[in-house]
Amino acid sequence: MTTKGLYCPAGQFYIDPSRAVERAVVTHAHSDHARKGSQQYYCVDSGISLLKSRIGKNISVSQYAYGEVFEINGVQISFHPAGHILGSSQVRLELNGEVWVASGDYKREKDPTCEPFEVVTCDVFVTEATFGTPGFTWNANADLGQEILNWWKQNASRGYNSVVFAYSLGKTQRILGELFPLTDKPIYCHPSATEINECYRAHGVPMAATRCLSRVEPDRVLTGELFIVPQSFMNTEHAELLGRKYLTAFASGWMAQRSGGYDHGFLMSDHADWNDLVRTILETKAKKVFVQHRGKGALVKHLKSLGIAAFPDSDLFPKNPDQLSLF
Numbered sequence: 361m362t363t364k365g366l367y368c369p370a371g372q373f374y375i376d377p378s379r380a381v382e383r384a385v386v387t388h389a390h391s392d393h394a395r396k397g398s399q400q401y402y403c404v405d406s407g408i409s410l411l412k413s414r415i416g417k418n419i420s421v422s423q424y425a426y427g428e429v430f431e432i433n434g435v436q437i438s439f440h441p442a443g444h445i446l447g448s449s450q451v452r453l454e455l456n457g458e459v460w461v462a463s464g465d466y467k468r469e470k471d472p473t474c475e476p477f478e479v480v481t482c483d484v485f486v487t488e489a490t491f492g493t494p495g496f497t498w499n500a501n502a503d504l505g506q507e508i509l510n511w512w513k514q515n516a517s518r519g520y521n522s523v524v525f526a527y528s529l530g531k532t533q534r535i536l537g538e539l540f541p542l543t544d545k546p547i548y549c550h551p552s553a554t555e556i557n558e559c560y561r562a563h564g565v566p567m568a569a570t571r572c573l574s575r576v577e578p579d580r581v582l583t584g585e586l587f588i589v590p591q592s593f594m595n596t597e598h599a600e601l602l603g604r605k606y607l608t609a610f611a612s613g614w615m616a617q618r619s620g621g622y623d624h625g626f627l628m629s630d631h632a633d634w635n636d637l638v639r640t641i642l643e644t645k646a647k648k649v650f651v652q653h654r655g656k657g658a659l660v661k662h663l664k665s666l667g668i669a670a671f672p673d674s675d676l677f678p679k680n681p682d683q684l685s686l687f
């Protein structure tokens with residue numbers, strides 16, 4: 361790992377580099393993973409339209425199906441579903457019989473809008489740990505679509521609009537996918553989500569009907585409607601459509617610990633919770649695990665207590681070249 365991101369010296373490529381590089385293998389289109397300016401991108405075919413809509417139509421990109429093996433400078437590479445958003449991938453690397461997997465962002469919960477997570481056995485697993493502390497657990501049996509529909513109906517019956525704050529890429533489409541079998545009523549979406557919704561629909565992902573806020577006449581006030589918007593929406597002129605009677609909710613894994621400032625919270629994450637992180641790491645059968653993102657302290661400690669050689673991702677820096685092993 362370098363300051364530009366995860367680097368494979370044998371193959372001379374980066375995974376999700378934080379800056380422009382020669383060869384960028386990209387796990388998914390979120391902005392902290394896919395960045396502009398690299399000479400050559402590599403990604404899974406179902407993620408390509410999202411990648412282009414986020415970082416540019418004219419990028420040079422090689423696309424592969426899940427499981428298809430290709431080579432960069434002798435390193436064998438394949439993408440495997442991560443269950444995070446449409447086209448999200450884990451990256452499997454193989455060289456001289458040793459296998460590394462970089463997870464990217466992932467979750468194990470069901471999500472009607474993306475390919476389900478696939479367990480890939482490996483020698484070394486580089487895992488994300490956005491929610492890598494024991495307090496973060498999701499209810500695997502929750503019916504989030506029904507919960508959102510019930511809240512919306514209840515608010516509408518009192519003459520209130522319902523505003524669900526959600527990221528434009530991933531969470532918004534997941535909510536629309538969950539609502540698809542439950543309602544025919546169109547849902548108001550922010551313009552930042554409209555092109556992304558179209559990418560999902562073009563891939564055949566069924567989602568509830570939507571109406572783009574940019575198409576609504578500005579002097580109207582709506583009643584009893586559902587809005588799925590980023591939080592910045594409240595500072596835009598479109599927010600006047602809500603009138604005075606509206607209630608807000610945030611759909612996020614962070615709702616496990618705080619609910620501040622919202623009328624309601626939906627515990628809905630596109631990342632693995634604590635239990636699923638631990639379960640997934642065990643299922644990969646990795647002998648060595650590197651932990652990325654927040655919460656790595658708790659997870660590294662817990663894995664060590666289970667007898668797994670676990671390290672924070674800072675140990676992937678070249679100052680510890682012995683940790684780099686083959687890659």
Ligand SMILES: [Zn+2]
Pocket residue numbers: 388390393444465
């Ligand atoms: Zn992500």
Ligand SMILES: [Zn+2]
Pocket residue numbers: 390392393465
């Ligand atoms: Zn991320």
